[in-house]
Amino acid sequence: MNVINDLLKIISDFVAGIVNSIFSFSPFxxxxxxxxxxxxxxxxxxALSFMGLxxxxxxxxxxxxxxxxxxxxxxxxxLQPLADGIKMFTKEDTTPAAADRWVYxxxxxxxxxxxxxxxxxxxxxxxxxxxxxxxxxxxxxxxGSGSIVAIIMAGWGSNxxxxxxxxxxxxxxxxxxxxPMLLNVLPVVMITGSMSLTDIITQQTTLNGNPGIPFIxxxxxxxxxxxxxxxxxxxxxxxxxxxxxxxxxxGFHVEYSGMKFALFFLxxxxxxxxxxxxxxxxxxxxxxxxxLPPYIWLLLKAAAVFFIFMWLRGTLPRIxxxxxxxxxxxxxxxxxxxxxxxxxxxxxxxVTSPAQVQAxxxxxVTPGVQAAILFTASLAILIGSLLIAARRARIMRLQEEAIxxxxxxxxxxxxxx
Amino acid sequence: xxxxxxxxxxxxxxxxxxxGVALIAASLLRPKKPSKAKLETYECGMETVGDTWxxxxxxxxxxxxxxxxxxxxxxxxxxxxxxxxxxxFFAVANVILFIVVLLIALLYAWRKGALDWE
Numbered sequence: 001m002n003v004i005n006d007l008l009k010i011i012s013d014f015v016a017g018i019v020n021s022i023f024s025f026s027p028f029x030x031x032x033x034x035x036x037x038x039x040x041x042x043x044x045x046x047a048l049s050f051m052g053l054x055x056x057x058x059x060x061x062x063x064x065x066x067x068x069x070x071x072x073x074x075x076x077x078x079l080q081p082l083a084d085g086i087k088m089f090t091k092e093d094t095t096p097a098a099a100d101r102w103v104y105x106x107x108x109x110x111x112x113x114x115x116x117x118x119x120x121x122x123x124x125x126x127x128x129x130x131x132x133x134x135x136x137x138x139x140x141x142x143x144g145s146g147s148i149v150a151i152i153m154a155g156w157g158s159n160x161x162x163x164x165x166x167x168x169x170x171x172x173x174x175x176x177x178x179x180p181m182l183l184n185v186l187p188v189v190m191i192t193g194s195m196s197l198t199d200i201i202t203q204q205t206t207l208n209g210n211p212g213i214p215f216i217x218x219x220x221x222x223x224x225x226x227x228x229x230x231x232x233x234x235x236x237x238x239x240x241x242x243x244x245x246x247x248x249x250x251g252f253h254v255e256y257s258g259m260k261f262a263l264f265f266l267x268x269x270x271x272x273x274x275x276x277x278x279x280x281x282x283x284x285x286x287x288x289x290x291x292l293p294p295y296i297w298l299l300l301k302a303a304a305v306f307f308i309f310m311w312l313r314g315t316l317p318r319i320x321x322x323x324x325x326x327x328x329x330x331x332x333x334x335x336x337x338x339x340x341x342x343x344x345x346x347x348x349x350x351v352t353s354p355a356q357v358q359a360x361x362x363x364x365v366t367p368g369v370q371a372a373i374l375f376t377a378s379l380a381i382l383i384g385s386l387l388i389a390a391r392r393a394r395i396m397r398l399q400e401e402a403i404x405x406x407x408x409x410x411x412x413x414x415x416x417x
Numbered sequence: 418x419x420x421x422x423x424x425x426x427x428x429x430x431x432x433x434x435x436x437g438v439a440l441i442a443a444s445l446l447r448p449k450k451p452s453k454a455k456l457e458t459y460e461c462g463m464e465t466v467g468d469t470w471x472x473x474x475x476x477x478x479x480x481x482x483x484x485x486x487x488x489x490x491x492x493x494x495x496x497x498x499x500x501x502x503x504x505x506f507f508a509v510a511n512v513i514l515f516i517v518v519l520l521i522a523l524l525y526a527w528r529k530g531a532l533d534w535e
Contacts, residue, residue, distance in 0.1 A: 035424050039431035047435075089443045097456040098469075109436055116432035120425050131424035138495060139425075159469045160458050172477050175484045182491035189498040254459055259443030263436060322534035329483070329523075329532040337520045341513050347501070348509045360505050 005293045008128040012038070042119045042130055050269045051081035057310050064314030085262075093258035096159065103157030107150050108256065108263035114146030115270040122277050123198050125287050125294040136197040137185055140278055141178070144233060147267060148174045154264070155252040166251025169241055169321065176328045177232035177239075183336040184222040184229070187343045188215050188282050201286035211367035214285040218371050221339050221378040223283040225332050227308070230275040232328070234268065237313040241321055276305040335385045342377050479531045483523070490519050 003010065016034050023030035055070065055078065062069030070077035095104060121136040123129040133139050148171055155167020189195055192203045206212035216223045232239040248254075253264045280286060280301035287294035319327070350370050351362040365373070458465045497504070497512055504512075526532060 031420065031423075032427070035420075035427040036431060038424070039428045040435070042428065043432050043435050089446050090448075092448050092450065093443070094451060094455050096458050097453075098458050098465075109433065109440065112436045113429060113432045116436075117425065117428050120428040130428065131421045133421050133425075156470070158458075161460065161465070161469050164469055168473055168477055172480050176480060179484060179487040179491070182488070186491075186494055186498045189495065190501040193499060193502050195495065195499060249459075258447055259440050263440070325480070325532065325534045329480075330527065333487070334520065334523060337516060337523070341516055341520075344501075344509055344513055344516075348504075348506055353502075356502060359503070362506075 006125070006127075007293065008125045008295055012128060038130055039120075043116050046116050046119050046270045046273070047266065049273055050266050051085070053269050053273060053306070054084065054265075055081050057313075060307070060310045061314040064311065088259055088262040091258040093260060096255050098159040099255065100157040100159060103153050104255075105157075105260070107154035107157060108260040108267075110153060111147050111150035111267035112263040112270075114143055114150065115267040115274070117146075118143050118271070118274040121197055122274070122281065123201060123286060124298055128295070129198060132196055132198050135195050137189055137195040137200075140197075140274075141182060141185070144271070144274075145174070145178060147271060150267070151252050154256070158252070158255040160255050162248045162250070162254045163252050165248050166254070169248075170235065170252060173235070173239065173241065173324060173328075174233060176325065177229040177332075180225050180328065180332040180336045181229040181233060183333070183340055184219070184226045185282065186340055187219045187222050190343070190347060191215065191218060197281055197286075201281060201288055204285040205288040211371075212288070213367060213371050214283060214288075216283040218374045219283070219339075219343065219378060220375060221335070221382050223279070224382070225336055226282065227279060227305075229328075229332065230279060231309060231312065232324070234272040234275055236268075236272055236309055238316040238319050239324060240318060241324060272309060273302065273306060276302040276309065279305050331385070331389060335381065338385075339378065339381050342381060343374060346373060346377055476534060483526055483531060486519070486522065490516075 015037060019034050019037065020030045023033060058080070059069040059077070070080040073079040073083045095101060118140060120130040121133050121139055123132070151170045151174075152167045155163045155165075155170070158164070188200060192200050194200070200215075203210055204212065204214050253261060256264060277298070280298060284301045284305075286301075287298040289297035292300075347370075348360070349362055350365045350373055351357055351360075352365060352367050352370055354364060356362065357364045458469075494512075494516075501509075
């Protein structure tokens with residue numbers, strides 16, 4: 001056992017051993033205490049990473065936009081999250097007189113709980129996972145939709161028109177982008193044959209005679225669509241129409257302040273980080289990697305994915321509501337379905353295990369060849385669909401221009417007559 | 418198996434407790450001086466006119482219907498995906514047929530204008 005590589009595992013086993021010896025009179029109590037401690041550690045990790053991420057994101061976006069970012073509180077502004085925390089704790093919090101008090105006050109709690117609970121199934125290193133659910137993939141998606149409930153609670157409970165508009169937009173967006181997300185997790189589940197996150201990572205390592213190729217090589221299109229819909233699911237820029245400042249002030253959380261607002265913020269960031277973790281687990285091989293310890297690899301991959309989020313936020317303008325819906329229902333969903341069908345056919349045609357060939361037929365190939373075939377197919381679908389979309393967009397633009405031209409001509413004729 | 422899901426329950430309770438403690442601590446620390454003007458609904462400085470909880474766009478409803486279709490499709494597809502390696506060619510052909518029927522349904526909804534946002 002390598003001490004550095006298995007550090008997390010050793011610590012967790014050590015703590016579990018102590019707890020078991022203290023509560024040796026009741027195995028049930030020992031179990032509950034061990035799980036409680038693990039849950040506290042996971043929640044604290046999520047909350048601390050939220051504090052760190054607010055600082056990092058402000059600094060990075062500031063640099064992208066040629067600003068300095070927070071630099072007053074402490075050296076390099078490092079104490080900024082702490083100052084924000086103190087402010088959030090001591091700020092007066094009003095509940096509008098017209099609000100539905102129960103729904104209004106519960107909404108931030110609900111969003112924070114659902115965001116934190118996602119971390120229960122994320123594997124951080126071999127054997128270090130809150131719980132290895134056999135329906136892990138499904139669990140993540142199900143818990144992820146919990147934030148939709150919280151947002152509609154906030155929007156409805158505030159009894160504010162901006163908040164309600166924001167909540168409606170949110171439901172339409174979050175619900176819609178769940179479809180491409182689901183459709184693009186399916187190939188990963190198909191190739192693994194399991195919904196457990198640990199199994200998905202093992203399949204991407206060289207253990208048990210697996211090829212050690214991350215799934216992004218097999219399914220680049222899935223990875224791309226999953227990333228886009230992940231950004232939309234966590235309502236980050238450029239998909240942040242639910243809190244579009246220029247249109248509906250702050251959307252669903254316009255009436256919130258103080259700690260309740262902080263919980264919404266926490267939910268948003270923790271969800272975004274969870275998407276980064278999940279993306280690196282599904283498509284980048286999770287904690288698998290050479291030389292460095294596994295948990296460092298996972299953090300590096302998640303940080304890289306989160307940097308893409310920040311980069312997009314610093315670069316892209318917010319898209320319109322109709323563009324958001326068109327992007328989802330008229331591009332991502334059909335492309336994902338076509339991709340899914342092609343992947344299903346190809347994976348049945350080119351199989352990697354001799355046992356399967358004997359049972360169902362098909363052509364026996366090495367995993368590398370299978371990856372190459374799937375990669376080419378994905379790329380072909382992506383380029384083809386982009387070409388079709390570009391052509392359609394061009395036709396529509398020309399039509400619009402023709403109509404405008406006609407109107408202009410009519411106006412000139414009416415003015416001269 | 419049972420303990421696997423027990424952890425989810427423990428996690429829910431722990432998260433609720435931690436966040437609840439944060440909320441309660443904040444409510445003890447912060448000042449509380451409500452006034453009539455403060456408790457009004459925010460709307461660009463003017464008093465709000467009319468009821469907030471009114472009818473909403475029917476477009477949301479149509480999109481929700483399309484979503485339900487695809488969500489159920491996904492629920493049906495996940496077990497198939499888990500068992501994919503042991504499926505025969507014929508079974509996979511059936512699954513593909515099922516997905517293509519749904520694709521046609523999506524194209525129909527598109528053609529009918531259910532996906533247009535005006």
